[in-house]
Amino acid sequence: MKEKKEGIHIDPWGTTTIEDYERLIVDFGIEPFDDEIIKKLRANKYMRRGLIFGHRGFDVVLDAILNEKPFAVMSGIKNSGPFHLGSLMTASEIVYWQQEYGVFASYCIADYETYADNRIPYDESLEIAIDNAADILALGLDHKNSHIYRQSAEERVMELALLAGANVTTATMRAVYGEITNFGLYLSALIQVADILLPEIDDFGGPKPVIVPVGADQDPHIRLTRDIAKKLRTKSGKAFVTPCGTFHKLMKGLDGSDKMSKRNPMSYFDLNEDFESIEYKLDNAFTGGRPTAEEQKKLGGIPEICPIYELCMFHFVEDDKKMIEVYNDCKAGTLLCGEHKQEVIEMVLNWLKEHRRKKEQKIDFAREILLG
Amino acid sequence: MKEKKEGIHIDPWGTTTIEDYERLIVDFGIEPFDDEIIKKLRANKYMRRGLIFGHRGFDVVLDAILNEKPFAVMSGIKNSGPFHLGSLMTASEIVYWQQEYGVFASYCIADYETYADNRIPYDESLEIAIDNAADILALGLDHKNSHIYRQSAEERVMELALLAGANVTTATMRAVYGEITNFGLYLSALIQVADILLPEIDDFGGPKPVIVPVGADQDPHIRLTRDIAKKLRTKSGKAFVTPCGTFHKLMKGLDGSDKMSKRNPMSYFDLNEDFESIEYKLDNAFTGGRPTAEEQKKLGGIPEICPIYELCMFHFVEDDKKMIEVYNDCKAGTLLCGEHKQEVIEMVLNWLKEHRRKKEQKIDFAREILLG
Structure with a gap:
């Protein structure tokens, strides 16, 4: 106080x-x-x-x-x-x-x-x-x-x-x-x-x-x-x-910065963004991984600081069991960042495809609500 | 500045x-x-x-x-x-x-x-x-x-x-x-x-x-x-x-205070006020007069500080010649405060009577404008 x-x-x-x-x-x-x-x-x-x-x-x-x-x-x-x-x-x-x-x-x-x-x-x-x-x-x-x-x-x-x-x-x-x-x-x-x-x-x-x-x-x-x-x-x-x-x-910024911010385009993506751009940002995202695959297999990753892990936590993994599995596999060094990123990119883009399909059907109605 | x-x-x-x-x-x-x-x-x-x-x-x-x-x-x-x-x-x-x-x-x-x-x-x-x-x-x-x-x-x-x-x-x-x-x-x-x-x-x-x-x-x-x-x-x-x-x-306050103020009822009147109340306030108003009629006849009044004079200036005397006359008569000591007050009271109340008559005819219309 x-x-x-x-x-x-x-x-x-x-x-x-x-x-x-x-x-x-x-x-x-x-x-x-x-x-x-x-x-x-x-x-x-x-x-x-x-x-x-x-x-x-x-x-x-x-x-x-x-x-x-x-x-x-x-x-x-x-x-x-x-x-x-x-x-x-x-x-x-x-x-x-x-x-x-x-x-x-x-x-x-x-x-x-x-x-x-x-x-x-x-x-x-x-x-x-x-x-x-x-x-x-x-x-x-x-x-x-x-x-x-x-x-x-x-x-x-x-x-x-x-x-x-x-x-x-x-x-x-x-x-x-x-x-x-x-x-x-x-x-x-x-x-x-x-x-x-x-x-x-x-x-x-x-x-x-x-x-x-x-x-x-x-x-x-x-x-x-x-x-x-x-x-x-x-x-x-x-x-x-x-x-x-x-x-x-x-959420933290995808690039490891403190927060997602428009001032920093690599820190976030929006739901209308090109898939290529989103994929690029996720591919280049900061993670809780180690400098080399060798080290990561030995020491495990650090999901607590990982924006990719956070993305799953906040948005793209519904099942708590799956989250725990990811956490344990990361910690154990059996799930490497490259592999996990590809998995997450696929989840994100699939989710977005489905969302955009639904949204397409709502846009005229949204206009009507706001102008009607 | x-x-x-x-x-x-x-x-x-x-x-x-x-x-x-x-x-x-x-x-x-x-x-x-x-x-x-x-x-x-x-x-x-x-x-x-x-x-x-x-x-x-x-x-x-x-x-x-x-x-x-x-x-x-x-x-x-x-x-x-x-x-x-x-x-x-x-x-x-x-x-x-x-x-x-x-x-x-x-x-x-x-x-x-x-x-x-x-x-x-x-x-x-x-x-x-x-x-x-x-x-x-x-x-x-x-x-x-x-x-x-x-x-x-x-x-x-x-x-x-x-x-x-x-x-x-x-x-x-x-x-x-x-x-x-x-x-x-x-x-x-x-x-x-x-x-x-x-x-x-x-x-x-x-x-x-x-x-x-x-x-x-x-x-x-x-x-x-x-x-x-x-x-x-x-x-x-x-x-x-x-x-x-x-x-x-x-305008100055009728009672000689610096300004008309609701906090000080003797300083002003409103257009809906009882005539008796207005008359009372004007009758008891501060003026630019001298302590005695004798002195005023000798020295003349001070219209510059007089709320009754101000009332005429601002509102109740349309004719500039009449204002100059009042000013000169006051200064010369030929117009005494008691007399002038009675004249002003009559002007004010006559003006108000006529205003209220006109207003009476507008009240329903005013309601219609604001609610209609």
């Missing part, structure tokens, strides 16, 4: 690296997403594998599940580019909650943030928004039980954002986000508060617990929203249920 | 007293609204009497008048209470521009500011908004060439405010307004930027000069708007014409 007060902030727009998830729990008050919670859920691979490591206020959801009361899930994407593995993670979490618990899902395409942060005007980011929406539909989001929207087209979000901003002090904004040069990013934060509160407004059936699955770097938005939610009422005068966040770990 | 940089700000929400209008011209860069300008206009009493003392960027309006090009006028009211003499001044200026030059008028009822600053929710301030709208209609605003709206109901304003906020730095917000505890007041400022830009959007015929007649304390909003306007485009891609402000002096 001391360090935080001295001005260390998690920066949801920036380049802060989350080196230590434990620190988020100790210093920032994120609670562990532990076995006690997981055993009460029909857990997905992210939960079982500890990739969702923390939460804020998740008890209201457990309560809703126990008492068969409604809850909702929401998250969003900044439409400054195609889906990448981070957007895939969040979107998959939304689809999980909807499919497993039948809940209403709200998916925000953050074109205000895209404008404020990346200077891409709404009309220019529209095609990306449609592409993003098609991705989550292809992942299985049921549009009949969802609200997919762009911030710039959602009057209720703009209205709520302004109300939110009238219920916060400048000191709080600075405490949560630090001193930001671009004032639009403070506004973007308030709009995200509104995005998170949207599923609770009267139009969507009124207050209910809302889960916001996000990367650990998005915690400031969750904290701010929880703070403001307590002060607001819906138009019919009801108190908001304080929304909760679940936090997933962020 | 030095003082300004060290953190002296004009505070549009607060209690700053403008002691010296010259200082606004010297330190803040407001330009004098001088005879060179006035002679090019069909000047109203505020201009002729130097009550409108300054402007920012008025040349675009002179140019439009000279070249018979369209321009517009806009201002607003915070609907936290009935019209008072300050709201009357601004509204009268709008009506003047519209009637004298046939221009489009936009009148913003600032219910966001009323919420952010006074914690009155939109639905609770609605009846006041209707009352305020009826006042400006009674003053002669032609609704067919106007847009009267509440901020909370004007989606285009919310949208523009958010775009404005993405085109300003936190440092600029702080330089213009100082450090404000209530973050909502920064948002309120951005919404006022949007209010000012609204007459220039494509829906209202696109970019054109806009005059914003305001009290000198509202200069920060004008400066901020002029700064941001240069960076924005309308939806059809046109550059905004930088809006201009004209600044009027603020």
